[in-house]
Amino acid sequence: MNGADRGPRWGTSLITFFHPTYFGLPAETGYEQFVEAAYSDPRGYFDRMLDGSHDAGLEGVELAPVPAGYEGALKAYGTPAGVKAACADRGLSIASSYMEGGPLIRPGLENGEGRAEAAVLVDEHARFLAGVGCELIVMGTAPRLQFGDEVYDEVPAFIHERVAEELNRLGAVAGRHGCRIALHTDAYSLCSRDADIDRLMALTDPATVGLCLDSGHVTLDGGDAVAILERHLDRIRVAHWKDADEPLDGRTLKGNFLERHEVMMSHFRWIGEGIVDWDRFMDIVARAGWRGWAHAEFDFAEDPVGLLRSHVETCRNRMAERVAG
Numbered sequence: 001m002n003g004a005d006r007g008p009r010w011g012t013s014l015i016t017f018f019h020p021t022y023f024g025l026p027a028e029t030g031y032e033q034f035v036e037a038a039y040s041d042p043r044g045y046f047d048r049m050l051d052g053s054h055d056a057g058l059e060g061v062e063l064a065p066v067p068a069g070y071e072g073a074l075k076a077y078g079t080p081a082g083v084k085a086a087c088a089d090r091g092l093s094i095a096s097s098y099m100e101g102g103p104l105i106r107p108g109l110e111n112g113e114g115r116a117e118a119a120v121l122v123d124e125h126a127r128f129l130a131g132v133g134c135e136l137i138v139m140g141t142a143p144r145l146q147f148g149d150e151v152y153d154e155v156p157a158f159i160h161e162r163v164a165e166e167l168n169r170l171g172a173v174a175g176r177h178g179c180r181i182a183l184h185t186d187a188y189s190l191c192s193r194d195a196d197i198d199r200l201m202a203l204t205d206p207a208t209v210g211l212c213l214d215s216g217h218v219t220l221d222g223g224d225a226v227a228i229l230e231r232h233l234d235r236i237r238v239a240h241w242k243d244a245d246e247p248l249d250g251r252t253l254k255g256n257f258l259e260r261h262e263v264m265m266s267h268f269r270w271i272g273e274g275i276v277d278w279d280r281f282m283d284i285v286a287r288a289g290w291r292g293w294a295h296a297e298f299d300f301a302e303d304p305v306g307l308l309r310s311h312v313e314t315c316r317n318r319m320a321e322r323v324a325g
Contacts, residue, residue, distance in 0.1 A: 007319040008285065008294035010312045011060035011095045012304075013240065014068040017049045019300045031258060038067035042075035050090050056308035060095030061087070062138060062238070062295055070097055070128045080131025087132070094134040095293040096182065096212070096238045099125055101139035108166035109142070109159070115169075122170045126177040135179045136238050136293070138212045141190040141200075145250070152251060155190055157199070163190055164203035171208030182212035182238050185228075187221040187264060188250035194223050201232055210235045214297075215276050216242035216268045221250065226280045233284065238293040241315065243274030265299050270311055278318075286322035 020029035023045065025037055038045040049068065053061050063069050070083075077083045087093055104121065107114035125137060141163055144152045151159070171181045183191050183200065191200050201211065213236050215225035229236070244267050253260040271278050296311040298304075 007316070007323055008290060008292060009059045009095070010316065011058050011062060011293050011295045012053060012056070012308055013062040013064050013098070013295050013297040014049050014053075015064040015098075015299050016297055016301050016304045016308065017052060017068070018064075019302050019304070021302060022052075022304060023048060035067045038072065039075065042067070042072055043077070046073060046076035046086070050086060050092060052305045053092055053308075054090035056305050057312055058092065058308065060093040060293060062095055062293075062297075063097040065098060065100070069099075070125060074128070080128055084132040094129070094132045095295070096136035096138050097125065097129055097134060098138045098184075101184075102142045104139070104170060105141060105163055105166040108169070109162050115166075118166075119170065119173050122173045123176070126174040126179040129179050130177040136182050136210075136212075137174055137179055138182050138184050138238060140184045140186040143186075144188055144190060144192075149251070152188075155196055159190065160196065160199045161203060164200055167200070167209050168203075168205050171205060175208040180208045180210055180237070182210045182236075184212040184240075185214045185218050185223075187217040187248075188253075192218060192221040192223060194228060197223075197228055197232065201235055206235060210237050212236070212238045212240065214240035214242070215281070216240065216244045216274070216297075219244040219274065219276055220248050220264060220267055222247040226277050226284070229281060230284050233288055233290060236290075236292055238295065240295045240297045241271060242297055243269040243271050243276045243278075245269055245274045261299075268298065270298065270307070271315060282315075282318055282322055286319060 020034055021027050025034065063073060066072065073083045077086050104118040107118055129135065144155065147159060167181060174181055185192050185197065191197055211232050213225065213228055218225040218228060246267065248267055253263055296308050298307060301307050
């Protein structure tokens with residue numbers, strides 16, 4: 001077995017393919033128009049993303065927000081078996097699947113209404129994933145500022161306790177289908193800083209709730225991605241491998257979600273172009289023989305195939321050197 005065989009499995013989130021020009025649309029196409037175009041030809045839309053992932057040398061993909069979520073995949077290929085076959089034809093697997101977490105955990109943090117509906121949504125998602133041979137739902141939590149300015153600096157323990165209760169409840173639902181939740185470390189969320197992550201990992205069931213470490217998001221929010229990796233590697237089945245150039249105070253972000261997200265994206269970088277200590281990061285992964293999913297992710301890339309191919313080749317080579325050493 002060579003070093004590459006013992007290293008991470010490489011994939012990407014399909015959000016990397018969201019730039020309109022990749023699909024022959026004008027660069028200025030808005031998100032709603034992009035979704036409309038994708039759903040007008042879902043098979044062609046998904047075929048192009050899966051072909052690009054194959055051409056980039058990847059092993060798996062993470063289903064992303066609309067229109068690249070599991071509902072879109074079903075529009076494209078009809079059934080879970082059809083989705084699985086479309087991936088297999090290209091040597092790919094569904095590695096993980098994104099699900100927006102805020103609306104799912106919020107009922108338990110507020111008046112409780114909607115908890116049953118949240119469980120149904122997780123059940124349906126996990127049932128689909130079981131049909132395509134995937135066990136990971138990547139899910140965020142909720143923005144810190146949703147709970148007031150005072151929570152931005154330090155989240156009270158009782159909030160994390162209530163979040164953990166909801167995650168354990170939903171994780172048990174996913175677990176009925178052999179799936180688990182992987183908490184995504186969204187910048188400025190209840191699961192983005194070192195203390196947040198430590199507390200939520202301590203309060204949740206390892207059998208059904210793990211961690212999706214996004215090194216770029218953690219760094220953007222002032223956290224230490226390497227330290228989190230070292231402490232919680234046993235809970236990490238999937239990670240988004242990207243960099244960031246500097247911490248950014250989330251309270252300075254203005255406008256709607258897309259406008260705030262655009263500012264955040266401007267601070268993300270490929271590995272080695274930001275401030276994450278990738279030598280230490282990769283040494284930890286290599287020493288542990290970690291075989292989780294490493295997703296090279298860069299939202300709305302103009303040349304997704306070229307960027308992914310270069311990024312993954314660089315990471316594979318650096319990891320192979322560490323495994324061999």
